[in-house]
Amino acid sequence: MQSNDARILLHTAAPTAAVGALAVAASAVFAGGKGAIGAVFGVVLVLLLMGMGLGVLQWVAKSLPLLFQGIGLVLYVVQLLLMVVFVAVFKNATFFNPRAFAITLVVATVVWIGAQARAHMKAKIFYVDPAAPEAQKSETAGSTT
Template identity: 60%
Template sequence: MPSNDARNLLQCAVPTAAAGVVAVAVSGAVAGGKGALGAAVGTLIALLFMGIGLYVLQWTAKTLPQLFQAMGLMLYVAQLLLLLIFVAVFKGTSLFNAKAFAVALVVSTVVWMAAQARAHLKAKLFYVDPDSSKSDKPEKTGPST
């Protein structure tokens, strides 16, 4: 993974993990051990889904740049639908507190998206490719006479 991609992943994962720790602590205090477990599972699922999504989006940007915008939109819709499915599937579970799971999942997802937007705004992206000029001679664009 190139350093820029790793930096982008780190700028998104660290705030999300911190929000997850807070969610686990609050859920543990409010709902006990099952609440803490539910918040931990919700945070881990959000980190996994969003991390894979970021990787796929960066791969698409490098290999198929013409599909980048459409892929980004499709990817975010798919992620949100899959997260909604996870909330619906684990709604009635007795393994952990479902409300703590859902709240941690939603909070982690929102924090990830906000951190990703912030990382993109702070990134120093080239508007012009500096390696595009291969020769010092200007090319002729008009008809030769």
């Protein structure tokens, strides 16, 4: 993992975890222990799904850069659909509060996406390699004789 990628992961996961801690505390106050368990489950699910998605995007950017934008769009749609599936599957769960789970899931997802957008805007990542023209010039130059 490059330093830019690690920095983006840190700048997205940290705010999401902080908001998740607040959501767990609020859920514990308003919905009791089952609410706190639901909120923890929601935050962990967001961190796992979105973190794996960021890892996939980093891999695609390195190995298939031409497909980066399309894969990114498909990835976000799949992530959101998986979250909807998890909410539907656990809507009648009895071991945690499904409402706290769903609210925390949505809030943590919005925070992750916002933090990721901000991290990408603040990152100083070259989209053109400044050393490349010199390397290409020497390779493509014909014979000097």
